[in-house]
Amino acid sequence: MLSILRPLALVCLFAVGCAEPVEGTPTVGTDAAAAEGGTTADGAIDAGGDSAAIDGGGTLAPVRELWFEDVTEMLGVDVTRTFGQSVREPADNLAGGVCVIDVDGVPPLDLFVPLRFHQSSRLLVGSAPLSYQEEAASRGLASVGDATACLAFDMEGDGDDDLLVTGPGTLSLFENVAGQFMKRPELLPGVGTKAVYGMASAADLDGDGDLDLVVAGYYDGLDPMTYMTMGGEPNLLLLRKD
Structure with a gap:
């Protein structure tokens, strides 16, 4: 350990x-x-x-001028995760991802930051240009579980951003209803409980006008220390049913 x-x-x-x-x-x-x-x-x-x-x-x-500068401290955005506990899996050393999301249809765009070990993930809602307020609890995202990564996409084509959160053994789908997020577990199939799911993308893969999902992951129940020799499983291809 x-x-x-x-x-x-x-x-x-x-x-x-x-x-x-x-x-x-x-x-x-x-x-x-x-x-x-x-x-x-x-x-x-x-x-x-x-x-x-x-x-x-x-x-x-x-001589190339810098195109970007680090303004994290200036913005006062703090999602530091500090933990002290015994871990054995390489995934336990990873930080969560971050995704840009339009929570309420009001500029500027917002940020969702998933965090590991069932810590409170953060929903940073833009109140003004480069100004954010933490609103995960008030918008239904106070407890999204042990989260690894996220994807903002319009799952039902109604013009707003919904949210997919991935993590160890879980895929969680949240529907955006007027700026409030409702968990919709009935819309997803069962997944491997010993797998670790990470990055996800959305695209219309079968040309039917609906967004489908591609989710990457690893472990698939094998000994964690053998992950470097695996063939990339379990990658998921989720086609939306009409």
């Missing part, structure tokens, strides 16, 4: 710009380099407003 204490948290990356990289890699001192722009104070070539640094081989390499 391995005793661990590991904090796991959500990281929010905000898009801060989409600067185009410099096209081409003209060498220093060539007419091509001079034609693109002048030399900056630090020795880089200003190529039409973008900068290019000189690499070790005397060639201009594009």
Whole structure:
């Protein structure tokens, strides 16, 4: 048995710009380099407003500006999971996933964060741009079980986002009814109770106009320590019935 204490948290990356990289890699001192722009104070070539640094081989390499910055602390979003308990399965070391979901049809978009070990998963509802309130309990998602990952999708085609939550031995489907989530276990088949289900995707696989589900998982009841040699089971393909 391995005793661990590991904090796991959500990281929010905000898009801060989409600067185009410099096209081409003209060498220093060539007419091509001079034609693109002048030399900056630090020795880089200003190529039409973008900068290019000189690499070790005397060639201009594009300087790419960061497109995202970490704003998690600024937003005050805290979904840190810290646990101290004995675990033996590799899956017990994994963090939960996160999915973007439109809870109430009111901008901005919201976030659902599933957490392991029956901890309270988080539903972060956007109250203003880059401002969130935790509302899992008030919207029917206070207890979703031991959760690994999630998928927001419109399961019945009524224009709002419903929620699929995956975890060890469970698939849980929640219907969004005017911003409140109702669990619908009767809509899903039975699954392997010793399996660990993770990432899921939705698409119209059979062309009938309904969204079907593809769910990935592993273990399928085998010894947990043999998971690295498995053939990928149990992956599920769930076709919606008409």
